[in-house]
Amino acid sequence: MGASAPVTLAIPSIGVRTDLLHLGLRENGSLEVPGTGSDAPASWYNGSPAPGERGPSVMLGHVNALGGARGVFADLRNLAPGSEINVSRTDGSTAVFTVDRGAKYSKNQFPTLEVYGNTSGAELRLITCDGYDPATGFFDDNYVIYAKLKA
Amino acid sequence: MKKTLRFMAVPTLALAAIALSGSPAMAADQSYQSTLGQLNGSAGSGTITLDVTGDQAHVVLKVSGMPATFMDAPYPHVQHIHGGAQGVCPAPSADKDGDKVISTTEGAPSYGAIVTTLSTSGDTSPAAGLDLKVGGQGASYTVDRTFELNAETKAALKAGTAVVVVHGLDPATLSAAGQAAKSDLAPTLPLAATSPALCGTLKAGQMKMPAGGADTGVTQETGTDTGALAVGGGLALIALAGGAYVIRRRTAGAAA
Numbered sequence: 001m002g003a004s005a006p007v008t009l010a011i012p013s014i015g016v017r018t019d020l021l022h023l024g025l026r027e028n029g030s031l032e033v034p035g036t037g038s039d040a041p042a043s044w045y046n047g048s049p050a051p052g053e054r055g056p057s058v059m060l061g062h063v064n065a066l067g068g069a070r071g072v073f074a075d076l077r078n079l080a081p082g083s084e085i086n087v088s089r090t091d092g093s094t095a096v097f098t099v100d101r102g103a104k105y106s107k108n109q110f111p112t113l114e115v116y117g118n119t120s121g122a123e124l125r126l127i128t129c130d131g132y133d134p135a136t137g138f139f140d141d142n143y144v145i146y147a148k149l150k151a
Numbered sequence: 152m153k154k155t156l157r158f159m160a161v162p163t164l165a166l167a168a169i170a171l172s173g174s175p176a177m178a179a180d181q182s183y184q185s186t187l188g189q190l191n192g193s194a195g196s197g198t199i200t201l202d203v204t205g206d207q208a209h210v211v212l213k214v215s216g217m218p219a220t221f222m223d224a225p226y227p228h229v230q231h232i233h234g235g236a237q238g239v240c241p242a243p244s245a246d247k248d249g250d251k252v253i254s255t256t257e258g259a260p261s262y263g264a265i266v267t268t269l270s271t272s273g274d275t276s277p278a279a280g281l282d283l284k285v286g287g288q289g290a291s292y293t294v295d296r297t298f299e300l301n302a303e304t305k306a307a308l309k310a311g312t313a314v315v316v317v318h319g320l321d322p323a324t325l326s327a328a329g330q331a332a333k334s335d336l337a338p339t340l341p342l343a344a345t346s347p348a349l350c351g352t353l354k355a356g357q358m359k360m361p362a363g364g365a366d367t368g369v370t371q372e373t374g375t376d377t378g379a380l381a382v383g384g385g386l387a388l389i390a391l392a393g394g395a396y397v398i399r400r401r402t403a404g405a406a407a
Contacts, residue, residue: 029362036369047359055357060365073367110364113198117184118357129368139368 001052001122001149004091006044009059013083014075020059020087022046031127033060038069042126049122051087052095052149056116056123063129063139073128077102077143085124085147097124097147104130104143115144122149179204182360183308185315185351188240191252192324193217193348199315200360201353203300203308212269212287212294217348218321219290226290227283228319229268229345232353234307236263238314240350251326254346255318256335262314262350266303269294269315276301281337281345287317308353317349 010017021043023032034040042061049055061073085097105111115125124147131141179202187197195217202209218226241261245253265277270285275298279285287294307313322330322343332342 025359025361031361031365033366045358045361047361049357058358058361060367062367062369064369064371066369071367071369105364107364112360112363113184113186113200115364116356116358116360117186118354127365127367129366132368132371137371139370142364142367 001050001089001093001095002091003050003053004089004093005046006051006057006059006087006089006095008088009042010086010088011079011083012086014079016042016072016075018042018061018072020044023060031058031060034062034072036062036066038065038067038071040065040072042072048116050089051097051124052089052093052122054119054122056119056125057087058116058125058127060127063143071128073126076126076128076145077130079126079145084150085126087124095122095124096150098150100146100148102143102145104141106131106141108140110142123147124149179209179359181308182356182358183313183353184356184360185353187214187315187317187349187351190240190258190347190350191320193320194324195317195349197315197317197349197351199351199353200356201308202360203305206300206305207297208267208300208304209297210269210294212315214287214293214317214349215291217287217290217317218319221319221344225288226319227286227288228292228317228348229281229283229286230294230315230317231265231269231277231280232267232304232307233259233262233264233314233316234266234303234310234312236312237261238263238307238310238312238352240314240316240352241347250328250332250342252320252329252332252342252346254335254342255316258316258347258350262316263307263312266307266313267301272296275299286319311352311354313353315349315351315353316347318345318347319343320346320348 006020019041023043034043045058048058051057062071064071083099087095126145129139130143181203183201197214199212239261241253241258245257265280268279270279320343334340334345336345
């Protein structure tokens with residue numbers, strides 16, 4: 001597929017349907033994230049390939065939200081290999097991905113090349129948080145879903 | 152974090168979000184990367200990312216599984232960006248003298264001459280290429296530094312001929328002929344010390360690589376002051392193993 005920016009993300013098996021913000025990087029080079037409200041959508045990193053284009057397209061969503069609510073990616077850890085992910089694009093087409101695997105990484109030792117590195121085909125990365133530490137209130141880990149464009 | 156983003160309609164205002172986010176001043180002009188492959192029976196592995204901003208290069212080179220010691224000291228692994236040749240790692244057929252070791256010289260037609268030394272400190276020019284003191288030390292190490300990119304390296308990156316090579320083999324894994332041979336670069340050293348062990352061509356990244364993971368959890372304020380219960384709304388209780396209570400208060404605007 002050619003380059004066409006994403007509009008919506010749907011993951012039927014875990015009931016996700018969200019619009020996608022287009023966000024870039026902060027001054028420190030880390031990923032800009034969506035807002036913290038319970039209605040916050042997920043986002044696409046606009047420096048990554050468009051979904052369906054060759055390379056890893058990167059999307060983010062919060063695991064939780066303000067006021068004790070669930071984030072848009074609250075159930076990402078339940079997403080099983082083989083599940084379908086549909087991304088609608090501005091050109092009217094839909095890129096359909098199949099979940100390959102999920103992996104949890106410490107934020108302190110995040111394998112940037114494995115997650116963001118070049119791929120030979122069109123792939124998708126869905127990133128949320130994991131590893132909540134009740135003592136600090138912080139999420140120490142990221143959870144990453146790896147998916148590939150359905151042939 | 153722009154809090155206003157959460158109030159924006161999507162996707163009509165997505166363009167505004169793009170305008171608000173990102174930071175041209177800090178963003179790399181181009182990122183390059185490589186997963187290093189093994190040469191000459193090496194058991195090591197490595198990855199490198201190289202971000203170019205203007206004439207500055209930020210390199211993160213991670214190496215592991217290499218021979219750890221050499222003459223009772225940490226094994227020095229000299230490492231470079233080569234360039235100006237075919238931009239590939241040498242095939243086994245590059246071993247012209249038949250000693251089962253592709254020497255640095257034998258690899259040169261594939262990856263070219265040294266254009267940058269990936270030293271741990273100081274000089275990054277080809278002149279530091281054989282300075283063992285500023286090579287990677289021991290079995291596993293990370294080099295994370297920013298330096299000025301010279302014209303030769305810039306040209307090699309652009310042309311796709313830039314190849315990262317990490318040197319230094321375990322002598323015990325070499326053929327008898329290889330073990331007996333002296334280095335083609337420094338005759339005082341054994342051939343193993345300077346021969347290539349890891350190699351990979353630097354490829355332009357498919358994206359501007361973000362730093363680290365993502366702050367996709369909303370930080371929860373924690374405390375043990377039970378008096379805060381009186382604040383009401385937005386509080387939740389969780390029982391801890393010890394029977395104590397911790398108040399988790401969802402705080403506004405604190406994304407972590």
